Amino acid sequence: xxxxxxDSVAFVAGASSGLGRAVAKELLREGARVAICSRNSExxxxxxxxxxxxxxxxxxxxxxxxxxxxxxxxxxxxxxTIAAFGHLNLxxxxxxxxxxxxxxxxxxxxxRNAIELNLMSTINLTRYALPWLRQxxxxxxxxxxxxxxxxxxxxxxxGLYLSNVSRAGVQGFAKSLSEEVGQEGITVNTILPGxxxxxxxxxxxxxxxxxxxxxxxxxxxxxxxxxxxKRIGTEDEFAAAAxxxxxxxxxxxxxxxLTVDGGAVKSIL
Ligand SMILES: NC(=O)c1ccc[n+]([C@@H]2O[C@H](COP(=O)([O-])OP(=O)(O)OC[C@H]3O[C@@H](n4cnc5c(N)ncnc54)[C@H](OP(=O)(O)O)[C@@H]3O)[C@@H](O)[C@H]2O)c1
Numbered sequence: 001x002x003x004x005x006x007d008s009v010a011f012v013a014g015a016s017s018g019l020g021r022a023v024a025k026e027l028l029r030e031g032a033r034v035a036i037c038s039r040n041s042e043x044x045x046x047x048x049x050x051x052x053x054x055x056x057x058x059x060x061x062x063x064x065x066x067x068x069x070x071x072x073x074x075x076x077x078x079x080x081t082i083a084a085f086g087h088l089n090l091x092x093x094x095x096x097x098x099x100x101x102x103x104x105x106x107x108x109x110x111x112r113n114a115i116e117l118n119l120m121s122t123i124n125l126t127r128y129a130l131p132w133l134r135q136x137x138x139x140x141x142x143x144x145x146x147x148x149x150x151x152x153x154x155x156x157x158x159g160l161y162l163s164n165v166s167r168a169g170v171q172g173f174a175k176s177l178s179e180e181v182g183q184e185g186i187t188v189n190t191i192l193p194g195x196x197x198x199x200x201x202x203x204x205x206x207x208x209x210x211x212x213x214x215x216x217x218x219x220x221x222x223x224x225x226x227x228x229x230k231r232i233g234t235e236d237e238f239a240a241a242a243x244x245x246x247x248x249x250x251x252x253x254x255x256x257x258l259t260v261d262g263g264a265v266k267s268i269l
Contacts, residue, residue: 194261228263
């Protein structure tokens, strides 16, 4: 299937490792030009060096140091993207995951920080990208927003209060926006990873091990056992689904929340 991405420009947030970097890799393989961001300039430059191996041209990868909890940095990063590539028609909102813990473990500031990291970053990336996406849609380029959320939005995960709460906000934001901008030719979807092998998952198992004493092997075996496919997913499996949803082969799909979780969520819909 030709995904029709060769004339596309994407902004991929949280892309120095893990799911964001994997999505950037697939977009580059499909011929898109891709701006990637993360907080740490050394890490994002390293990611760019790795990703250039998959790009049609080295200049198709633009690394930008940007903390997505900072509105001014988001605005500057999008301006750099337009200056380098001339337009923007695809946005992947993404960042790191919040800490684990139970209700008594968190102060109000922890809740606020998690909302900044996972919800406000999604809203602000979208707000600043929207004028460019509208321009692209008006010029008959397909325009699409995909928001990385979590399976915790459909099925809250014990000990992941901060994620459970902030992802619910992302789902409400995405569905509202899809209704508003659909008539302008912009699609808005969310993608909900289940347990997928990345740095985040390693930190999660280490943190649960520290809290409960359960071995990391047993924690990971439990995650696998709870899924229909009885295993943890890979970044590439996640990226394949994400890139399809961003692509011009998915132009009649909007307002959906796609779980990519090997069957870990147990609800029918
Ligand atoms: N992997 C899973 O199993 C899983 C499951 C459900 C949900 N998720 C969610 O999916 C998202 C991505 O997870 P992942 O597994 O890919 O994690 P990861 O491997 O830790 O990658 C997170 C990426 O986000 C960047 N980042 C973190 N904070 C940022 C900020 N404030 N501004 C800009 N970039 C930032 C990190 O780079 P720097 O450190 O350089 O900034 C890194 O590139 C997270 O929200 C996670 O909670 C993951």
